[in-house]
Amino acid sequence: MKTKILLVLLLTSAWLSAQTNQISGVIIDEQSELPLAGASVVLLEVEGVGAITDFDGYFTLEDVPVGRQNLEISYIGYETRTINNVVVTSGKAAVVNVSLIESFDQLDEVILTSKASKRRPINTLATVSARQFGMEEVTRFSGGRSDVGRLAANYAGVSAPDDSRNDIVVRGNSPTGLLWRLEGIPIPSPNHYSTLGTTGGPVSALNPNLLKNSDFLTSAFPSEYGNAVGGVFDLGFRTGNKDDYEYTGQVGIFTGVEAMAEGPLGNKRGSFLVAARYSLVSLLGVGAGGTSATPDYSDLSFNIDFGKGKAGNFSLFGILGTSSIDFLGDDIDEDDLFAAEDENAFADSNFGVIGLKHQIALSENSFIRSVIATSTNGNEFTVDRFIDKDTDQERVIRFTEADDTENRLSVSSFFNTKINNRLTLRTGVLFESFGIDTNFKDRTEQPDLDGDGDPDLTIFRSIDDRLALIQPYVQTQFRLSKSLTLNAGVHGQYSDLNEQFVIEPRLGLQYKVAPAHQLSFGFGVHHQNQPLPILFLNQTVDGQQIQPNLGLDFVRSDHYVLGYDLKIAKDWRAKLEVYYQDLTNAAVESTPSSYSGLTEGADFGFNNDVTGLVNAGTGFNQGLELTVEKFFSEGYYGLLTASIFESKYEGSDGIERNTPFNNGYVLNFLTGREFPIGKQKKDVIFADTRVTFAGGRYFTPVDLAASQAAGFEITQDELAFSQQYDDYFRWDVKVGIKLNSRSNKTAHSFYLDIQNLTNNENVFVQRYNRLTNNIDQVNQIGLFPDFGYRFEF
Structure with missing residues (x-):
């Protein structure tokens, strides 16, 4: 007994x-x-x-x-x-x-x-239009594909006009106006299949399992952020478990097959964290994300913390990613989002960043943090087109060649000191050296000058050059009283390409009117260099290749924001913000036209025939945003965001037009609940749902008669962005279960995420089809089931 x-x-x-x-x-x-x-x-x-x-x-x-x-x-x-x-x-x-x-x-x-709470950003010097998010949010929300960019699309002021890419439009700005930062240094677009000058891609290379709580800023950001006019993702990697070794295995449609390990390192409270992923769809040999072609991608992420020593704390971090996909015309559906039936296209890309971070305390209230990093972003894209396909005269010609590489060396260092409990000072400098090796040839819309019966393969970019940016800044936080806080600073930006230097004042003010009420105001001047594919465009003059756009100055955006934050009840809050952005120095053509650099960034590529540009374009973004949020408590959460906005621009013809990002409105509603199960209520069944309504994108109509005569698409540029697609609607539902083992240190979770549950036909594009000689409409991704399984031990 x-x-x-x-x-x-x-x-x-x-x-x-x-x-x-x-x-x-x-x-x-x-x-x-x-x-x-x-x-x-x-x-x-x-x-x-x-x-x-x-x-x-x-x-x-x-x-x-x-x-x-x-x-x-x-x-x-x-x-x-x-x-x-x-x-x-x-x-x-x-x-x-x-x-x-x-x-x-x-x-x-x-x-x-x-x-x-998540309403407070990690960066305490951010006054308005800033929000904190964590790993749980990235993986929790339905329809998010564990993608940071798609997560941000749920927030007020943000729209994601394309289901096939994670580009985000922040308050009507082009996606190219977004700044990505990792551990305090700018990085190229952290996405698989990204292209030069863009900030998004079809699949994210950021592994959310490594992210610590990070910030997303949409306007009037503090002075440490520069070379951006739209928004900022300020991301950081968490450290590994310092006490014990842990392992995770995971599989998902978009995230792929993943293995992660972490644990203590050395005897100075160091740790390691490393994760590798490989595309599941490649292993299965199937297409995903709007194409029948099979995408192949993989990435490796790591963060190694060496612990504290006499010389301070060192850590090594990085991401390495590769991706490739072959679009073969015989295997492509007519409604494929990326390819055509009379072409074979081949895309390869790579992304990488490796950095060393160091922090050393100078006193009880002061420290210096420095980061040195190198990054690369490259893509190769070739297209072979069939002429007279499926006839006795069928032949194949090389139609497009692109080979772009951006290598970057970044050095950042800042000094932070808490002078007293009211005053904090931070000052630093960021140096970036860009190596640009870009080559682009294309036959689209080109004449047949050599008389071989085909459009000439014309050189649009062919350059191997360097560009340096230096960004000094200083910022302070002054707590004037218990209720009033002032954040102020100055950011500078210098480019050695045209020896331009600008000074940007930044100001933020928070006033707590009462315990549940807070007013905020933000102002900032922001500049950004023109997209590199536009800046380095070639033009042939007297048989010589020149780059007439190299003299372009930064585009400028002045931000004004007024916000009101209300704590409705326990775990409930509401936030209202109104903003105005005045855009100047935009790149436009010297002769009257509807073109503006403010309209770039809506797709994988950029215009390739806009040379001799000048800084004479203008534009504005204005809007009103509402957030009502129930933070997770009592087993459920809720989030309602509504944005009403207007985005306009003027080209060199002086006509005010819609930008392609002027959706007009975006409405998101998300909610989720957890249901504890089992005798001890330690296991959980969860359900989440997301509903999105948005205005359609503006587009330039196709001139059908001219396109039929030319054999390629010709748009009515005098009517640029004058027509609008139908409104966008999407409903996603996610259900799953989390199981905690009773017998050993393991845990399991599984989810099923049904995206676009109603199979709504949202418009992707209306484009001229050279095979049918008609204007065809291609819709975005329909109903798509995603799933995932996670094992922790």
């Missing part, structure tokens, strides 16, 4: 231990960003589970029950903060990094309590 009782006790103990795990993390000062030693971390609603941070601000909570947990973090002289919905599974420890803000008055005890 004693033996049986002992066996039952041992089995019960093992079962209970398998239902717990760890929560670890670092607590830092919000203004100085340095660790707080001696901070108290307590697990709410579970007695006896707590910890005190060590000299490095690090803590570990043991024996934490699986499920969603709440933490309370306190430190003498600082506002106490609660962190809700920390997800703990039996297969993986949770990591939580928290910043505490010093009480405005030098108090001996804590009297204020605040809740950390």
Whole structure:
């Protein structure tokens, strides 16, 4: 009997231990960003589970029950903060990094309590139009494909006009106006099948399982961000588990087959985190994402933290990705989004960034952070076209050749100091050296000057050159009172291509009218260099190749934003923002035309016949945005965003027109719920749904008669962007289950994500079909089921 009782006790103990795990993390000062030693971390609603941070601000909570947990973090002289919905599974420890803000008055005890939420950006110097997001959001929302870009499309002020690519339109700006940053340095488009000058792609190369909580900014961003007029993704990689080794296996339609490992490294609280993915559709030999061709892509991401030493803290991070796809005309459907039946096209691309980050504390309130990184982004694209296909005269000619590579060396360094609990100063500089090797030949719309019966294969870009950008900045945060905070700074930008230097003032003001009410105002001057494919276009003059667009100055955008934030109730908030952006110095043709550089970036490529451009174009974006959000609590969340906006431009003909990004309105509604199951309620069934309504994109109508006579598409440029596609509608539904093992340290999850549930026919494009001599409409992706499985151990 004693033996049986002992066996039952041992089995019960093992079962209970398998239902717990760890929560670890670092607590830092919000203004100085340095660790707080001696901070108290307590697990709410579970007695006896707590910890005190060590000299490095690090803590570990043991024996934490699986499920969603709440933490309370306190430190003498600082506002106490609660962190809700920390997800703990039996297969993986949770990591939580928290910043505490010093009480405005030098108090001996804590009297204020605040809740950390996604409405507050990581960058405390961002006043308006900024939002924090985390890995859970990227993977939770239905229809998101675990893609950061598609996640942002749910936020107010953002639209995603193309189901086949993750380009996002921020407040009516071209997707080329977006800045991607990783660990504090700008990077090229982090997407598979990306092309020179673009910021999006069909499949993301960013692995969300490595991301820590990061920021997305849509306007009037702080002075440390430059060379962007639209928005900013400011991303960071989390560190690996510093206490134990963990592994994850995962499979999904778009994310592919994935393996991830992490764990402690050395004896200085270092860690490693590495993940590799390979496309599932390539293994299955099927098409996806709007084409019947089989995409082949893979990526490797890593973050190695070497821990703290006398010389400071070093970490090595990076992403390496490759992708390829062959569009064979005989295997292509007539409604393929990317290819044609009378062509064989071959696309190869690569993306990579490797960086070394260093941080060293100079005092209790000051540090220097530096990053040196190299990145590359390249693509090759060739098209062979069949002439007189399926006839006795059939032949094949090389129609398009593109080989573009951008290599970049980036060096960033800044000094941050908390002068006192009211004043913070940050100053730094970013240096970027671009190596541009671009070659592009095409026969489209070209004459037959050599008399061989085919349009000439004309050189549009052929250059191997360099471009350097230097961006110094200084910014401060001044807490004028408990309720009033001023963020101000200046950003500078210099290009050695045309020796242009600009100074950009930035200003932000937050005023807490009452505990539940806050007003904010933001202003900023922002510049960006012209897209590289436009900047380095060739023109043949007297038999010589020149680049007449190299003298173009930066495009300028002045941002004005006014916001109102209301805490409706516990876990509920509403936010209203109104904005205006004045765009000048846009690239337009010297002779009257409807062209403007503000309309570029709506597709994979750019115009190739716009040389001799001048900085005389203008435009504006204006709108009103509403966000109503229920943060995840009591088992559910909700998000409603509505944007009403207008995006206009003027070319050199002086006529005000719609930009192709002027959808007019976007409405998103998302909600989800979790249902605990099992005797211990440790397993979860979850369901999420997303509904999107948006105005149709504006487009330039095709001149059918002229196109039929020429044999290629000719648009009515005098009517540029005068017609609008039908409104966009899409409904996505996602269901799944999460299982925590009772017998060992493992966890499983599975989801089914049905995208475009109603199979609504949203317009992709209306284009001239040279095979049928008609204008055909091609629709975006219809109903598409995505699935995923995740195993943690």
